[in-house]
Amino acid sequence: MILGDMGADVLKIERPDTGDDTRGWGPPFDEEGESAYFLSVNRNKLAVAADLDDPADLRLVRSLAGEADVVVENFLPGTLERRDWGAATARAEHSRLVWCSITGFGAHSRRPGYDFVVQAESGWMSITGAPDGEPMKHGIALADVIAGKDAAIAILGALVARGRTGEGRHVEISLAASAEAALVNVAQNTLVSGRAPNRWGNAHANLVPYQLFRARDRPIIVAVGSDAQWISCAGALELRDLAADPALATNAGRLAQRERVVSALARRIASKPASDWLARLERAGVPCGIVRTVPEVLAHGSASARTGLPPSVPGMIRRPPPRLGEHTALVRAEGWNAFTLA
Secondary structure, rough: OOHHOOOOOOOOEEOOOOOOHHHOOOOOOOOOEHHHHHHHHOOOOEEEEEOOOOHHHHHHHHHHHHHHOEEEEOOOOOOOOOOOOOOOHHHHHOOOOEEEEEOOOOOOOOOOOOOOHHHHEEEEEEEEHOOOOOOOOOOHHHEEEHHHHHHHHHHHHHHHHHHHHOOOEEEEEEHHHHHHOOOOOHHHHHHHHHOOOOOOOOOOOOOEEEEEEOOOOOEEEEEEHHHHHHHHHHHHHHOOHHHHOOHHHHHHHHHHHHHHHHHHHHHHHOOHHHHHHHHHHHHHHOOOOEEOOOHHHHOOOEEEEOEEEEOOOOOOOOOOOOOOOOHHHHHHHHHHHHHOOO
């Protein structure tokens, strides 16, 4: 969808009858029977239903791939090869083709790739949730989302390389590798210290104060990322004794006295409504915000129940998500020219 938002012509190939599994991942379903889950990631595509066990359908898909710049597939390893196709065969026939394989756990594993499992096995859940609670998954299928963005980046890089060399390439993305790479500073903390990370809930392992606080009416976030911001924060909250304490002048000092700093801020912030503190902190240049609900986020009106949120990259919404097999006949008749007719 990201590539489609940026202007690519995207053909979505699905099995007949049932199509993409996420078409059934509801409720909620819209008035046309499409699941919200499917609608969220399938705009700017034409839909073709094809049975890869049907020789005629497989020939159609192979023909379309032969004219494409990019093929993206997320079959279990070996699935296409058993049908005498796949990355090696396709690229031998069309050397300029960029082929992107997305798997759960790499090219040598036939384990199905599901976000929840990957969040558990990548270490994410061990560091997410309340310190004294159960390991917790992220509220979004973030391993899926990051792997999709990694795939888009890898595809664009391969297309740049093809422009320079004339040759395509096979790029491989796995949910597990994308999720592990996203550990970034948490992984580096462990590598440097030799210690397993704690679960910090809404606090930060390396920065103080950098967490959720409860104002009189609703929670807010205060995110102090520098020593200068700390002085501004303490001043805005009128915590002059903390601002004047040289032991708290550096982040390392505040980290050593986390409980003292956090307790003082918590008491102070609880005394007034969130809007009061946000106004003060923003005037002082301190990063802060309220904890918005999803309806509050969507209230700005630029999102659609049919086409979702606006593109996250420079681009535009040109087509709503397609119904299953909606463009099959047109693509069979016209091939890639279907995009000029749809």
